[in-house]
Amino acid sequence: MPVLPQADPAASARPSGNARSGGRTALRRLLAPALRQRGPAVRSVIRHTEHRIIRDSETAPTVVASCLSADCGWSAVPGPDVAAVDRQCMTHTGLNQEHTRFLRGFEDIAVVHRVEKT
Numbered sequence: 001m002p003v004l005p006q007a008d009p010a011a012s013a014r015p016s017g018n019a020r021s022g023g024r025t026a027l028r029r030l031l032a033p034a035l036r037q038r039g040p041a042v043r044s045v046i047r048h049t050e051h052r053i054i055r056d057s058e059t060a061p062t063v064v065a066s067c068l069s070a071d072c073g074w075s076a077v078p079g080p081d082v083a084a085v086d087r088q089c090m091t092h093t094g095l096n097q098e099h100t101r102f103l104r105g106f107e108d109i110a111v112v113h114r115v116e117k118t
């Protein structure tokens with residue numbers, strides 16, 4: 001069932017014809033058939049549940065890096081040690097003097113926990 005805006009009973013009591021209500025009147029006319037076809041009112045209850053997200057303590061973040069020079073395509077061997085990945089980047093620049101920019105990323109595994117209320 002499409003979700004339609006609630007009819008505003010106060011709007012019909014207002015005088016029509018002024019510039020401000022013109023758009024609303026047109027919208028009401030457009031929606032009138034759909035509003036008439038609505039069935040009984042349906043209520044829904046949305047419950048709020050609090051969650052937290054943290055890094056999975058059983059895993060280590062992984063560092064990745066790739067060269068941003070056009071048509072290079074080089075990337076470092078991913079690993080948990082940022083210094084080791086940085087050394088690979090510096091070695092790459094040592095072999096290719098123009099390749100000085102790298103996209104580095106730090107990836108980890110996250111876990112979402114539902115916070116129990118006491």
Ligand SMILES: [Zn+2]
Nearest residue numbers: 067069072099
């Ligand atoms: Zn490169």
